[in-house]
Amino acid sequence: MRTLINARGTYTIISGSRALDCVAAAMVEATNHYVHLDELMTRVGERLAGLTGAEWGYVSSGAAAALAEVTAASIAGADPEQMARLPDTTGMRNEVIMQAAHRNTYDHAIRMTGARIVEVETVEELEAAFNDKTALVAVTGDQAHRGKIPVQAMIDAARRHGIPCLVDAAAERPDVPNRYLEMGADAVTYSGGKCLRGPQASGLVLGRKDLLWAAFLNAAPHHGLGRPMKAGKEEIMGLLAAVEAWVRGRDHDAEWQCWEGYLARIRTAVEDLPSVETAIEQPGISNVAPTLTIRWNPEALQCTPQQIHQELLDGEPSITVHVLKDGLRIMPYMMEEGDDAIIAARLRELMGKPHVLPAPSVLEPARADVSGEWAVDVRYVFGCSAYTAALTQEGNTLRGELRTPFTVSPIEGTISGSAVTWGAVLGYESSRTRYAFTGEVTDGVMRGVVTLGEYGTADWVARPAKAAADA
Structure with missing residues (x-):
């Protein structure tokens, strides 16, 4: 099995992030003891509250699992009869209001509870969408710029109608104070295996204690719809260690300087090649790290971005980066010490040698009629x-x-x-x-x-x- 140098980011398909040493140590220590998980989550929730300033927190098996669990709690509450019926929501509140521009593949986690997503695009549509079937208002934090309704307005509307508001902030930073909780959100979900560098199969949920405890009751080790979404004592204690490190241990300024240094070395290695243009780009609110874009004229350099991307993947060691239509993007978020030198040398080698450019696509006359x-x-x-x-x-x-x-x-x-x-x-x-x-x-x-x-x-x-x- 080949391993990768990750210059692409915290994507689950390429195993997210590398857990911090303190996280791994906490998981090893946790596995040596037996506890009652309800009691453990109670104590961890209190500690998360103290660290983050939230009313409470709990650990899920991932940010997507948390979306399902909080939605289930918004529909069925902590009523075992209703919890047992999900995803059959007959007779229950089951509508989730969401901006059309915030829809994404992860809202399948909301729908799997039996919820029906009601799309809105304007403030007027938002206000008209509330009724006696409304269970939840859902917001995708890093899609806020795409919608016409500000996040604050979504949260305010939910509060006026007495409906919980959930913010999916999976790839955002769980900074203190929490921007969404300060806006009045009831629950905010984060991936534990991205910038936190906690266990890959973990998620952090912060917010109202009553709602979050109901979400936990809808999840493992209990026997509601979320029973398959198990966060064991190892993931729970590992994520707590990651949050401790985020708030009290990591030097975020030093990490940023390190990322800038990685990109500077790679940039220097290729910027003098024919037609190459490089730029450092600053992030939005998700995947918060600078990135390096490298663009060039394939005719001048005698290679295409797609060819270089594939050769980086196929090489030893394998290197994964973003491929663009006209170049490459390097994300240093999960790079380790020494990776920059390897990437710089490999890019210089591959981009510095001529390749056979793909022949222009020419269509032959059709030899069949498939109408x-x-x-x-x-x-x-x-x-x-x-x-x-x-x-x-x-x-x-x-x-x-x-x-x-x-x-x-x-x-x-x-x-x-x-x-x-x-x-x-x-x-x-x-x-x-x-x-x-x-x-x-x-x-x-x-x-x-x-x-x-x-x-x-x-x-x-x-x-x-x-x-x-x-x-």
Whole structure:
């Protein structure tokens, strides 16, 4: 198993952050003792309150788990009968008000409780959305700039109507005093495995004690909807150690200077190469660290950002960075001492040697007409799905729609010779995936591979709908 040099950030898919030594030590110590988890969370909640200035705090198994647990508490409270019924919310408050601009893939954690998200875009729509079914107002902190309604206005509206307000601040800094609690939010969630550098499978929740204790009752070790979302004594004590370090131990100014030093070394290594332009960019409220962007003219440097990105990944050691359309971005957040020298040398080496640039894409005249309706069968690693693709073809251009049992999605693509490439976006509400189909037309049948983003690939075959029905 290869390890990575992480110059990309605290993404869960690349294992987030490296836990602080004090965190690892706390987890090891915790595993040597037996405790009652209700009593442990009571004591840890008190300590978190003392450290952060919040009324109370608790430890979840992650920021997304906390979204589900706080939502469940807002719907069912601490009533065991109602908790046992989730995600069936019949007879309960189950509406969560959220700005459309704040929707994201993580609000699936809210929906999984049985909640129905009510989207609003204006202050007037916000006010009109409250009713006797409203359970929660949800805010995504780092999406505030996208919405028309300020975060403070969302919180104020929730308070006027006596409804809890939850802020998802997963990748933000849990600084003291807490900006969202000072605004009047009832609960704020943070990832434990990002800037805190606590256990990767942990989350920090701060806010009102009654709401947070109800959220904990909806989670493990109790037997509500959140029972699968277990934070053990090791994660609980590890995260407490991380918060202690954040508030009382870490030198945040020194960390920033260290990150700037890493970027300066990498910048110096490449900035004299032909056409290269570099810039240090300052962060927003999430993933708070400076970044270095490196842009260049592929013709002048004889390499593309995509080629360099792939060679960094494929090298030894493997290095992961952000790839942009016209360059690379280096994020020093989770870099370790010495990583900057390795990255600088590797970038200099790869960008300093000529590559064979990809040939411009030229479409061949189509050797088939795929206009019409097609029965599309997709076979996943487990399970299969049947769709209908209605295609129109004009020269090399394909358009149409993909019909599933749940939705209809536009199709755009091309045909070059007998090679087809087309795609559609499927999913539900804000949880959406692009299905990228590639394949060949042979004897009136299309077949190939569909790429599913983070979900891997699947095989597909399409036959004319009438022929498939007759068969």
